Amino acid sequence: EPEVTQTPSHQVTQMGQEVILRCVPISNHLYFYWYRQILGQKVEFLVSFYNNEISEKSEIFDDQFSVERPDGSNFTLKIRSTKLEDSAMYFCASSDYRQESEKLFFGSGTQLSVL
Amino acid sequence: QKEVEQNSGPLSVPEGAIASLNCTYSDRGSQSFFWYRQYSGKSPELIMFIYSNGDKEDGRFTAQLNKASQYVSLLIRDSQPSDSATYLCAVNKGGGGFKTIFGAGTRLFVKA
Numbered sequence: 676e677p678e679v680t681q682t683p684s685h686q687v688t689q690m691g692q693e694v695i696l697r698c699v700p701i702s703n704h705l706y707f708y709w710y711r712q713i714l715g716q717k718v719e720f721l722v723s724f725y726n727n728e729i730s731e732k733s734e735i736f737d738d739q740f741s742v743e744r745p746d747g748s749n750f751t752l753k754i755r756s757t758k759l760e761d762s763a764m765y766f767c768a769s770s771d772y773r774q775e776s777e778k779l780f781f782g783s784g785t786q787l788s789v790l
Numbered sequence: 791q792k793e794v795e796q797n798s799g800p801l802s803v804p805e806g807a808i809a810s811l812n813c814t815y816s817d818r819g820s821q822s823f824f825w826y827r828q829y830s831g832k833s834p835e836l837i838m839f840i841y842s843n844g845d846k847e848d849g850r851f852t853a854q855l856n857k858a859s860q861y862v863s864l865l866i867r868d869s870q871p872s873d874s875a876t877y878l879c880a881v882n883k884g885g886g887g888f889k890t891i892f893g894a895g896t897r898l899f900v901k902a
Contacts, residue, residue, distance in 0.1 A: 706888065717895065718834060718878060723888035730888035766833055777822045777882045779890060781833035 677701040679782035681767050687788045688757050696752045696785045698767030707750045708768040708779065709742065711735070718766070724750065757789045791816050794881050794893035802899045809866040811896050813879030816860070823855055824880040825864045828895065834878055838864060869900045 680699040688694050700707050709721040723730040724742055741753045750769075754761055764786050768779040795814045803809045811825075822841055826834035840846045840853040840862070852865040862881075866873055876895040883889070 708888075708890075710892075718828075718892040720889055720891060725888060733889075777890060778824070778836055778839060779826075779834075779880075781835070784833050 679767055679769055679780055681782035681785050683785060685786045690759055690789055691756050694754050694757055696765050698750045698782055699748050700750055700769030701780055704769035704771050706770040709752045710766045711763040713763045759789050762787055762789045793891045794879055796879050796893040796896045798894060799897040800899050801896055803869050804901050805871060807869050809869045809898055811864040811877050813862040813893055814860055815881045819883055820881045822882040823862045825853060826878040826880055828876045828878055871900045871902045874898055874900045
């Protein structure tokens with residue numbers, strides 16, 4: 676069964692460093708998303724991406740964050756200068772085109788720890 | 791007012807019982823409603839979706855939607871210990887929307 680793949684599964688970084696989280700969405704999906712979940716808290720929307728541009732973004736997704744689809748398969752989230760409060764599980768998701776565009780398929784996540 | 795509200799639980803039911811999970815949402819323009827299951831340390835997994843008022847059944851799961859009351863529920867019949875997880879209610883404005891908002895989830899514990 677097709678799945679969303681995320682790498683790495685764990686990322687430890689120092690405060691102020693840049694990190695790039697990587698995702699390979701399901702191959703025929705056209706909508707891509709990043710969510711995050713701080714330990715014990717809810718799944719929070721960060722950004723959605725369609726047709727090579729950001730469709731919607733949340734207040735969390737400030738200038739420190741950026742997304743990119745560098746090729747036909749990868750979808751990345753970059754955090755330019757990490758803060759302690761960026762520590763969270765980051766989930767990539769993708770969804771299909773047409774009527775089922777709202778159904779999200781999640782990757783297994785990248786646990787980001789900022790020290 | 792939170793966009794999607796759920797009782798955090800935990801909701802504890804005996805094996806074989808019906809578990810009832812509830813959710814309310816604030817945006818009247820919302821058109822698509824989802825229930826995701828999240829096991830501890832894992833990613834959310836879609837289990838049900840509903841777009842129209844009324845009931846939708848899929849196996850042991852029934853989703854119920856009342857747009858007038860801005861209320862969504864999930865019933866799990868014949869609950870099993872493997873159903874023990876956090877259930878996330880999620881809402882999207884629909885129309886090919888690009889932003890799905892999640893509630894904080896209800897923890898369900900099914901006792902064997």
